[in-house]
Amino acid sequence: QVQLVESGGGLVQAGGSLKLSCAVSGRTVSDYAMGWFRQAPGKEREFVARINWSGAMPLYAISVRGRFIISADKAGNTVYLQMNNLKPEDTAVYYCARFEDGLYSASTSYNYWGQGTQVTVSS
Numbered sequence: 001q002v003q004l005v006e007s008g009g010g011l012v013q014a015g016g017s018l019k020l021s022c023a024v025s026g027r028t029v030s031d032y033a034m035g036w037f038r039q040a041p042g043k044e045r046e047f048v049a050r051i052n053w054s055g056a057m058p059l060y061a062i063s064v065r066g067r068f069i070i071s072a073d074k075a076g077n078t079v080y081l082q083m084n085n086l087k088p089e090d091t092a093v094y095y096c097a098r099f100e101d102g103l104y105s106a107s108t109s110y111n112y113w114g115q116g117t118q119v120t121v122s123s
Contacts (some may be wrong), residue, residue: 009117022096
């Protein structure tokens with residue numbers, strides 16, 4: 001079984017920063033890419049970023065490119081999302097997920113999910 005636990009969310013003013021963590025446990029942790037998604041109230045879950053455990057091939061949604069940085073600590077089985085210059089529109093519940101197959105930006109391509117962590121950005 002694979003477990004993902006996110007942490008690091010909170011309330012921050014616009015222009016501020018937060019760093020989210022996703023602790024991953026279970027079998028063959030490092031065999032799969034990892035992704036971050038977010039879901040705002042009344043909206044669909046959307047792709048934010050993904051990365052391989054080697055740190056290669058980070059990909060970002062256009063809306064966060066240049067502001068967010070995804071990284072992976074293979075030894076610690078933890079994936080991070082550094083979020084800088086936060087905007088009110090970044091307010092959402094952020095989820096980490098393990099990639100299974102398909103398009104990296106599609107939530108249906110991920111088969112294990114964390115419980116989510118709330119990020120709220122005030123204007």
